[in-house]
Amino acid sequence: MPKAIPTPELISRLLAGDRLALSRAISLVEDRTAEGRELLSGLFAHTGQAHLIGITGAPGTGKSTLVTGLVQSYRAAGQRVAVLAVDPTSPFTGGALLGDRVRMSRLSGDPGVFIRSMATRGNLGGLAAATADVAHLLDAAGYERILIETVGVGQAEVEIAATAHTTVVVEAPGLGDEVQAIKAGVLEIADIFVVNKADRPGVERTVGALELMLHMAEGAPRQLLHHGQLLDVAAPAQSQAAGWQVRVFRTVAASGAGIPEVVAEIERHAAWLDASGERGSREALRLTHAVEQIVQAELLRRLRAALPAHRLSALMAEVAARSLDPYTAAQQILSGLA
Numbered sequence: 001m002p003k004a005i006p007t008p009e010l011i012s013r014l015l016a017g018d019r020l021a022l023s024r025a026i027s028l029v030e031d032r033t034a035e036g037r038e039l040l041s042g043l044f045a046h047t048g049q050a051h052l053i054g055i056t057g058a059p060g061t062g063k064s065t066l067v068t069g070l071v072q073s074y075r076a077a078g079q080r081v082a083v084l085a086v087d088p089t090s091p092f093t094g095g096a097l098l099g100d101r102v103r104m105s106r107l108s109g110d111p112g113v114f115i116r117s118m119a120t121r122g123n124l125g126g127l128a129a130a131t132a133d134v135a136h137l138l139d140a141a142g143y144e145r146i147l148i149e150t151v152g153v154g155q156a157e158v159e160i161a162a163t164a165h166t167t168v169v170v171e172a173p174g175l176g177d178e179v180q181a182i183k184a185g186v187l188e189i190a191d192i193f194v195v196n197k198a199d200r201p202g203v204e205r206t207v208g209a210l211e212l213m214l215h216m217a218e219g220a221p222r223q224l225l226h227h228g229q230l231l232d233v234a235a236p237a238q239s240q241a242a243g244w245q246v247r248v249f250r251t252v253a254a255s256g257a258g259i260p261e262v263v264a265e266i267e268r269h270a271a272w273l274d275a276s277g278e279r280g281s282r283e284a285l286r287l288t289h290a291v292e293q294i295v296q297a298e299l300l301r302r303l304r305a306a307l308p309a310h311r312l313s314a315l316m317a318e319v320a321a322r323s324l325d326p327y328t329a330a331q332q333i334l335s336g337l338a
Contacts, residue, residue, distance in 0.1 A: 043140040050139040054164030056150040061172040062196040065253040073263045082114040082143035161189035162289040173202035198250035306336040
């Protein structure tokens, strides 16, 4: 068991670039400890400088290889980069199934790169519950570009739009899902489309399908998802209406082909966010989403503390026996907070 470090010292060391302090802070935040909450509060004033880039898409599209290429390109330009790789939860350990993220081993040993695997722990949306909090820590630690690679779970992937400033949706030819962008709603949340593995047969069909869908969607309002109802904020600016044109890029990430063009487009989007005022809207949305998650987690914690386990089991038994409906059961549970 590592020796506890006083919170002020941990904050100071993290701000100074101490990677061990950063790793310790991330563990405290992931474990939802009181120390983790204190750290986040103390570091929040030092955030807001990083650009968050979401990388999402179906399994098999080569997201991790693409992320590796993007990181290498940013490092060649002298920027500090962090990667949050959200992996499925191991049913045995509860930890990230891909663990050390061996597919990104080429990045190991670079002091300007920080990689962290995070387990979803059953969280929907392709993201770990603590992803936004860990992104705040990386931001405070001075990482200029933070890449968040989602787990690749299909329709729930759109959750990344409430976390990232720029969302890159990755497709690949030959997967038989040219219309998946419509089905999963990613057409609405993509700032950039990347067709990876573009040296494979069928690439023209995939690119053509995406470009056709983008053409059909021209003029339609772009929606950055915000599912919560706890907080009422102004709707973000509509990106397509405000002048951002979503484009499709081809890459062969394994060889590096097309990577510089994608990096340039990400940077162009970052500049557009600043020039158009959209960054402020997205940041407000992102922080609102974060506050709602905090409120929901705290309410759940209070409910569990207020309601004895045997009482919850008894209620569920009544629901299963159809002697009590779920809505009345929920009201009885909520009354424990009154």
